Amino acid sequence: MFLVSTIAEGQAQGTIKEVYDIFQGSAPDPLRLFSASPGMFEQQAGMIKYFMGHKALSFPLLTAIRFISSDECGHEFCLDFNRQLLMRAGMSPEDIEAMKADPSTAPLEDREQSMLVFVAKALRAPKSVSQADVDSLRAEGWSDSDIFDALAHGANMLASAAVFNALKK
Numbered sequence: 001m002f003l004v005s006t007i008a009e010g011q012a013q014g015t016i017k018e019v020y021d022i023f024q025g026s027a028p029d030p031l032r033l034f035s036a037s038p039g040m041f042e043q044q045a046g047m048i049k050y051f052m053g054h055k056a057l058s059f060p061l062l063t064a065i066r067f068i069s070s071d072e073c074g075h076e077f078c079l080d081f082n083r084q085l086l087m088r089a090g091m092s093p094e095d096i097e098a099m100k101a102d103p104s105t106a107p108l109e110d111r112e113q114s115m116l117v118f119v120a121k122a123l124r125a126p127k128s129v130s131q132a133d134v135d136s137l138r139a140e141g142w143s144d145s146d147i148f149d150a151l152a153h154g155a156n157m158l159a160s161a162a163v164f165n166a167l168k169k
Helices: 015-020 029-036 040-052 059-073 078-088 093-099 110-124 132-138 144-167
Strands: none
Touching: 015 029, 029 040, 029 078, 029 144, 040 078, 040 144, 059 078, 059 093, 059 110, 059 144, 078 093, 078 144, 110 132, 110 144, 132 144
């Protein structure tokens, strides 16, 4: 499956097994790739746990961020994986396709929709982000930490896609 050795689910122990078990059924392939490096897997596990317990960024918003990020970088595996999660969260296939074309149509709360639009803009054209963009999110009640976390979550998908696409067989 990969050009480097990874740890299969049946052989996982410790933190790797604990994180694999979060994903009932089967751990996503990009996550399994992280098992090639125990230190990086620990970092990724920490990120997963951090975002699972995020106080402000909801599961649907985080999933939508991963979805649009996956679309941006052509990461088909994660695009399909997050599409399934969005449907389980109540979005229709039509909602998802509309959101893919225009994040402002995402069936999220207004302030979450604003955050998604911001992340999409920042990923597509990072230098286009202005103080007004950040101030607008602050006016909707987002903290600077929330803004940073949402954008970092999307940007991490781009990095993960590059590693995944380079090392998959």
